[in-house]
Amino acid sequence: MRNPVLYYLGLILLVSACTAEPAVDxxxxxxxxxxxxxxxxLQHIKTQQRASATLEHLFIEKAEAQFPLFAQEADFHNxxxxxxxxxxxxxxxxxxxxxxxxLLHSPGRSTRLLFVEWGLQNGLxxxxxxAANGEGIRYFEGMGFEGEENAATYAYVGSLYKCxxxxxxxxxSWLNRFKQxxxxxxxxxxxxxxxWVKGIPVGGILALYGYxxxxxx
Numbered sequence: 001m002r003n004p005v006l007y008y009l010g011l012i013l014l015v016s017a018c019t020a021e022p023a024v025d026x027x028x029x030x031x032x033x034x035x036x037x038x039x040x041x042l043q044h045i046k047t048q049q050r051a052s053a054t055l056e057h058l059f060i061e062k063a064e065a066q067f068p069l070f071a072q073e074a075d076f077h078n079x080x081x082x083x084x085x086x087x088x089x090x091x092x093x094x095x096x097x098x099x100x101x102x103l104l105h106s107p108g109r110s111t112r113l114l115f116v117e118w119g120l121q122n123g124l125x126x127x128x129x130x131a132a133n134g135e136g137i138r139y140f141e142g143m144g145f146e147g148e149e150n151a152a153t154y155a156y157v158g159s160l161y162k163c164x165x166x167x168x169x170x171x172x173s174w175l176n177r178f179k180q181x182x183x184x185x186x187x188x189x190x191x192x193x194x195x196w197v198k199g200i201p202v203g204g205i206l207a208l209y210g211y212x213x214x215x216x217x
Contacts, residue, residue, distance in 0.1 A: 032197060039185055040209050041085035041164075045198045049079045051090055059090060059103045062113040066132035067101060070094055070115060074101050080199065086163040087212050091116070091200070102129075104212045106160060112215055116208070118201050125194035129207045137175055137207065141190045145175075157214065164213035177210040 029037070029044045036042040051059060056076050063071035074092040080100075082089040087106035094100060098119035104112040115130045121140070130136035138146040157171040165177075172180060186192040186202070193203035 033195075033202075035185060036197065036202070036205060039181075040205065042205065042209075043083045043085065045200065046081045046083070047198065049081050050077050051079060051081075055090070055103075055105065058105075058111060059092065059101075059113075062103065062111065063092075063101055066113050067115055070099075070101055082200070082205065082208075084164075084209065084212075086160050087216060089208050089212070102208060104208065104216060106212075106216050109159065110217045112211065114208070114211065116204060118204050125190065125201070125203075127201060127203050127207065129204070129211065135174075137178065139193075139203065141194065158217045160216045161213050164209065172214070174211050174214045177214055178207050181206045181210055 032042055032045065050056070059076055060071065060074075063074055073094040076092055078093060080091040080093075082091070087104060087109075090103040090105065091100040092103075096117075098117055100116045102114045102116050104114070113132065116128070118125075118127045120126070124143075125141040126139060128136060128138040140146065161169070161171070182188060182193060182203075185206070193201070193206075195202045197205070
């Protein structure tokens, strides 16, 4: 061995290179429309995921308390996770295709649980997003909104509102926030509202994003 010092130094560098964690890819996800990445700060969507043990326990606890029937159907080991700048959305599939329980979560803040349903009815796209207290919005393509009286219309603003919509954004209720996002981003186009991105409709992403922005404290 000509130079044992250089040999051991090289060995250390080789081991370090092999055990180092791979660099995180911070590039934009090409499968997500730029509109959602730029306006809603949707970083990426992961499918067939499992939450941390703590978050999974919280998800199950809230589901059993707020939606006990759906909690029996939910698959908490097969989640679709939408990562935004300010919070994450965890979607647990239910038995009926297009039905989910959605946990909206931001570390250090309250969490919210929703029942969401997306699909086709008589060839028309529809979606509904419902909270355990009965508040919700339902939208049917060609018919517009139903049950608007069940969606709070007062301008409540949670602590994530400014993070989601900027410091200058006027305080809006969840329903009106969704309608404004739809108007500004999709020009009230029902077909755009029904575009699916990795199994999630754009309309559903808008509604869940708006709900989180308004209600997460």
